Amino acid sequence: MSYKPPYTNTSKIIKQVSEISELISDIKYIDKNYNTLRLRKKNRIRSITGTLQIEGNTFDEAKVTSIIEGKTVLGTMREIEEVKGAIEAYDNIEKYSYKNEKDLLKAHKYLMENLLNNAGTYRNSNVGIGGKDGVTHVAPPPSQVPKLMDELFEWLQSTDEHPLIASCVFHYEFEFIHPFSDGNGRIGRLWQSVILKSFKDIFTYMPIESVVRNHQLEYYQALEDAGSAGESTPFIEFMLEIITQSLKEYIKESKKSDQKSDQKSDQKILDLIMQDNKITIMQICQQLDMSESGVKKVIKKLKDENRVQRVGSLKGGHWEALEKEI
Template identity: 50%
Template sequence: MTVLTDSSKELRLRRINRVRTIRGSLAIEGNNLSEEQITAILDGKRVIAPPREIQEVRNAIAAYDRFDDWSVESEADLKDAHGVLMAGLIDEVGMYRRSGVGVIAGERVIHMAPPADRVPALMQDLFSWLGATEDHPLIVSSVFHYEFEFIHPFADGNGRMGRLWQTLILKGWNPLVADIPVESLVFEHQEEYYDALQQSTNNADSAPFIEFMLRMVLNAVSSATPQVDPYVTPQVKALIEAISGEMSRDELQTALSLKDRKSFRELYLKPALEEGLVEMTIPDKPNSRNQKYRLTEKGQLAVYI
């Protein structure tokens, strides 16, 4: 009975987060439908609202339902996803743009995209990099998102496509990320989102945008799992930055240049374990002489912030 109850709670949480994600991504693009209205559409109920906004929600629901069909390294799948996400909204679905476009926030021009004739080659280069890079998926997803927005390959829908593909890349790292409402936090920090894009473009350096997106991912993980505090002490921060793969207690103390075992345990190891940033390799035998420690997914997130 407990297993069934826990499963029901998990499905309900995933559903709530999916609605929040869809609302956040579409709200950035000017869609005014509420979470209640999106939930009603998800349930197949009638909603009184502008037809275009209803279509946007239906498309987003269909796109997230297709996640398992698409490969992040496939340019053809990216175009297919655009076709699903923008069906009935524009004529040029699933194909790269044939004219100039820009990123505009209100009356402010954030970025003028490269000429349309350069898009195919730029996108091919981006996917070649995506298939070859060995960087951490947290970094890779953010870099891809920024470069995608810089190229702005489609006539419309680039913002929601960039966020969708970043989520898909992160899903390959950890399937749970697909159900964490990162996009709702991006919407809440919309000005920072555009500022990070503009700053990265002005500096010819994607670092500001990467830092912003990583902060949104960490905050989303924390809000979805509120028992984990993202604000760690300097000691815990030093510990998680020192961990590489699986390490024993002695190896960790050596890496941190610490000799006092009690101090290491109380100030470094114990808080990191309690915060869910570090886990034991043999959790059922905490005092085993073969015990080692490694970062959890949340710990890996915290390292990059």
């Protein structure tokens, strides 16, 4: 390996990686019902909206949803095309190989095809990256971009660094090189998610970009701090904190979803019992499309809470609801 990006694995980074790993383990115990297509779609919309808003797009989640659904929305042609490009780029996230430079170019083409003439190819002009005090970073000249990107991918392909750290390092190095004439921030954030997805599938639908959007000024400051330090360490620490917060929010939302799901199942089963006090567990399973173990779990909960009781035997007896509503 000829090139190694400069960074330091500080004690803070090590602690952050450990905390993230524990949070990922906690997610294994989240009710599988939470990871539904509807909720995946919601988080994907949050990712797309967040990454675009960072770049100044004014569309909110409702408008992005409308475009996904093929509805007409009011907005500038550029904003609409930015949303459509981001949808296409994220829709293909599971097809990208994080080690494949051609896939990154393909993602950029999806993202910018209707916005740039050279979408999917590296820039051929100089660029400066602006900050609150003007231009804060002059990217390497275009003649160096192919070589620098080749070296970066060579490192990514061969490094034995923890994927959480490697994803942050790549994100910063990519922004430093700024290989495209436009769309660099969006692709940098997308590719970090692609790298994280290869580590754990849960990151496929983790809306990290929306959390970055909520800390946009700190995001830019972390990039500037890393540039001043001459290594990506400050940016790694910042992004690991963003990932931590994303996972915590995911767990919090999942618990709320589980509680709502439990309440709905309680009421649905109670309603069926009230409609037919001789209904069997198998009939409940069929009507609610629930597993036998799931129905028995809810009925046990209803019994424990003195909301329903069984009178007589399983075959000849009947249910008795002790209340009419939750």
